Amino acid sequence: MRRYLRRADRGEAEAYGTGPDPCDEARGRPPAALRRPRPGGPRKGSVWQEAQDFLRLYHREEPRAGDGEKRLAEVRAEIEERGTYRHTPGELAFGARVAWRNSNRCIGRLYWRSLQVRDFRQLDDAASMARECVAHLRLAANGGRIRPLITVFAPDEPGRPGPRIWSEQLVRYAGYGPGGSLAHGDPRNTGITALALRLGWPGGQGTPFDVLPLVLQGRGEEPRWFALPPDAVLEVALEHPEAGWCAEWGLRWHAVPAIANMCLEIGGVRYPAAPFNGWYMGTEIGARNLADTDRYDLLPRIAERLGLDISTDRSLWKDRALVELNRAVLHSFDRAGVTITDHHTESRRFLTHIDRERCRGREVGADWSWIVPPLSGATTPVFHRTYDATERRPAFVHGPGAQARARGEYPG
Secondary structure (H helix, E strand, O other): OOOOOOOOOOOHHHHOOEOOOOOOHHHOOOOHHHHOOOOOOOOHHHHHHHHHHHHHHHHHHOHHHOOHHHHHHHHHHHHHHHOOOOOOHHHHHHHHHHHHHOOOOOOOHHHHHHOEEEEOOOOOOHHHHHHHHHHHHHHHHHHHOOOOEEEEOOOOEOOEOOOEEOOOEOOOEOEOOOOOEHHHEOHHHHHHHHHHHHOOOOOOOOOOOOEOOEEEEOOOOOOEEEOOOHHHOOEEEOOOOOOOHHHHHOOEEEOOOEEOOOEEEEOOEEEOOOOEEOOOEHHHHHHHHOOOOOOOOOHHHHHHHOOOOOOOHHHOHHHHHHHHHHHHHHHHHHHHOOOOEOHHHHHHHHHHHHHHHHHOOOOOEOOHHHHOOOOOHHHOOOOOOOOEOOOOOOEEEOOOOHHHHHOOOOOO
16 A cells, blocks of 8 residues: 555446346335435534544644644635535545544554555546446555555535445455355355345355455445456465365455445544555454354364364364464465465554554554454463553544445345
């Protein structure tokens, strides 16, 4: 995420497999009034207060930002007239970076200043958003040297909800049935998979790792699906450094963890469609996505291949299988030349981040349950500490209905 190279070609949108307009109510869809984001938003006074707090922070930390009092007067007049205001490009970039800095659940904030911001606030239709989401994935992948990147689409406005991204991440694998099983894909995504199928997606090839289409909703539009071109999805085939079960089972994972369904809130302005990514920490894949019992649930199969005694938890077969799965993830990404970090390194970097921020007079908030890695937590330096969990703004948040949409449900 040091810089982005180019925008996607304008003609790409026509090459996507785009679904038809949403199905009618006879196919199980609620009335249109329930499907569209509801109008509304914060009151003028609330927007003005948050705008003041943000702009004073911006001008305090960015001394070359110009006359702060003049800018406050401009923003106040705009809020009085429109009920909202427009950030300058500098304010938008600063706000997005500070939102990452303020993310209590993220351990990888040391590089928050490296976040590159793509400003596409003029776009609020699904087809244009799909084109730029594809461009985002290509730019972030960067041939394996993953860039921290955010693409910001049109904001909410008073009485005019902005566009929405229903997909939880820009890249997700289809789930065709309940329970952790390679035969069924990713159970976390059964709802959004069912929705994509109802919208007209023909489905994938039935593998455990069928890439889902994006489900996007433009301003004033109904949700639509857009297939991701294969060259936009960088994937890593997984293999163990000694054993052969990864290759035999066809395990793989995508390289760009681009969160797509969280709102970016900056100074009273909400950007409901602002996909962003850093890079993976190995445990996200090896100790959660592939290991959790409600995801791919691979630990029993791995333990059997390793000849471990799975009849009793006292054999620690889960722990041993988990370590080998995480070794396979790190080994495979390294071999493919794709950026990934391990939980020991990232824990040390997080403490460096805390020290640097304190030297600048800023406290670092954190959620202990998210900062401590899900593998060998007590062996990392972040375990033996307490943290202030106060939420600060700017921030990435789950807006109303976001988690329901990610499950393929229409918010009520």
